Amino acid sequence: MDPDRVLEGLDPEQCDAARALRGPVCILAGAGTGKTRAITHRIAYAVASGVVTEQQILAVTFTTRAAGEMRGRLRGLGAPRVQARTFHSAALRQLSFFWPQVIGGPEPTLISSKIQVVARAAHSCALQLDRTGLRDIASEIEWAKVTQVRPTDYEKATAKAGRAAPMPAHDVARVYEAYEELRRERNLLDFESILELTAxxxxEHPAIAQRVRDQYRYFVVDEFQDVNPLQKLLLDAWLGDRDDLCVVGDPSQTIYSFAGATPSYLTRFSAGYPNATVVQLVRDYRSTPQVVRVANGVLRHARGPAADHRLELAAQRPDGPDPTYTEYDDEPAEATSVARKIAALIDSGTPAREIAVLFRTNSQSAAYEQALSDAGIPFSVRGATRFFERPEIKQAVHTLRGARHGAEQEPLVTTVRHILAPLGLTEVPPEGREARERWESLAALAQLAEDVAAERPGAAMEDFAAELEARVATEHAPEFEGITLASLHSAKGLEWDAVFLVGLTEGMLPIIYAESAEQIEEERRLCYVGVTRAREYLALSWALARSPGGRKSRKPSRFLDGLRPASPALAGERAGRRRQAAVVQCRVCGTTLTEAAERKLARCLDCPVDYDEELLERLKAWRRESAREQKVPPYVIFTDSTLQALAEHVPTSEAQLSRISGVGAVKLERYGEAVLALCAGKEPGSGGAEGQRDE
Incomplete structure (x- = not known):
């Protein structure tokens, strides 16, 4: 292939990167600036120019998906034989090839999960840990191994790093040492050991090193801000005394420090290679100028080494809609509103697969799973097990079901919390990433009990268990294409036309256990990653309270300071107007309504009201039949409160029907004709509703 043709279509900075064919090269590439395009064209240009053969190139990245994408692009550019692999894949290939020569004997067994070995190690140390505790210890062992911390140094290392161990540090060190002994005795290999042994x-074997270095002479490392000390050790072993190394990354997207990653190898690259060519990619081809302004604004007040290398993105796309900033009274209101906005986007032509809801922790997904289900909008959860499929939730649901017929001496919420307490629902969140995520999931289940009690005063355990069963049935529906729900960590590397960043409050983003300046800055970078996932539509929101009627004590995330369009005084005035507009009064006695069920009916539950009981029964029968046909719980179609509101108001047009709480755009489109027919005393599908679409 003509080398110059490879460069066609690249912008000036991407061309500079592609033409830097020899020696150390550092490409600082902001979000959406075409870094994969730049490095694949650089590789293809080097091959086409005769600088290096395809077989002598090793391109390393962090995920099999990214490696596969790189290989696909290289095939299209005429370089199909370039090796594009993850660190672990490349190392395992070399280790397996030279194993008979270096070590001999049977090859070790590769373990994909440390849990079972950690369990045996903990037992040998007379420590009893549940699965969550075992996963936390496994995460600590991984951190220690990638940062090259030995068991004897673990206590000092965690203290120096300001790292909160999930249990006393000396106990973690004991389990870590026992784990390593068991692994060696049983000839087991974990992912960190693959890198250690290859390095x-x-x-230790110069002849083997020379063979590997003769094979690979030209290195490219993507996402270099995520490299950890162990990976850097292996990379140095691959390189030897050579410097044909190209690294690509963005310090502002370093979000895995908790797992041992450090941006210092990227930010200090020029210090290690004084003659390095440094190229900055700042032309953002992904997002509109409006989204890019928010992204730049999030980082404007960043501090620390990564901030010193911050890239100011320059948008290349046409203008789009302004990002929205919305404050809600409580989390359910936030989730419900987001679902309605998503329905409107879908109605206006945005494909469901191009919409995402992003949040800080996996436990936040439950409210959005439910709100989207209620709105009839398909969704999938990325990077995490769906709420009702998580092990701790399965166990909790099983226990709660078993208690449904027990004698109750206390209110529903108190009973549920007592049942969940032995499973891990404590008053204070525990230390440890896995333990905290388990706690947050159980806390979300307790919150569901509060919601049920608020909507149905006097609800008992049997009612709560029935609600759980209905929701579990919905959550286990077959997967289908739809809205993406994802944590900010699992959204890295992805993009959508429309992104909803939710739960942006102090204590959630930054997360409450981010205390040091370094931890706060990592949270800021998470926010930046979330913003830069959006191509056109960006919505940022937060709730002042967790549940309806709760104390509105939360504050918007500090990362939004200076970004919201209104001044604090005006924002307060607008919030006041929103709260005033949200007041619902009983249409019978005029009392201000606070309970969810009352607000939906627009009257006090105990106020006398006339409604068509026969119509209500017809609506319920139609709902049962529709639910049976669609194989979903009846409440997914309409809740009991919505059906009662329909029977009380008896709407005669779509305009009237759309004003009933619980009838959104999606349900209006899907069920409106049938409901209007029933309200008119006709059978669904028999006609008679035409001509009544406008009031």
């Missing part, structure tokens, strides 16, 4: 093999 050691190259260091």
């Amino acid at each position: 050691a093999m190259l260091t």
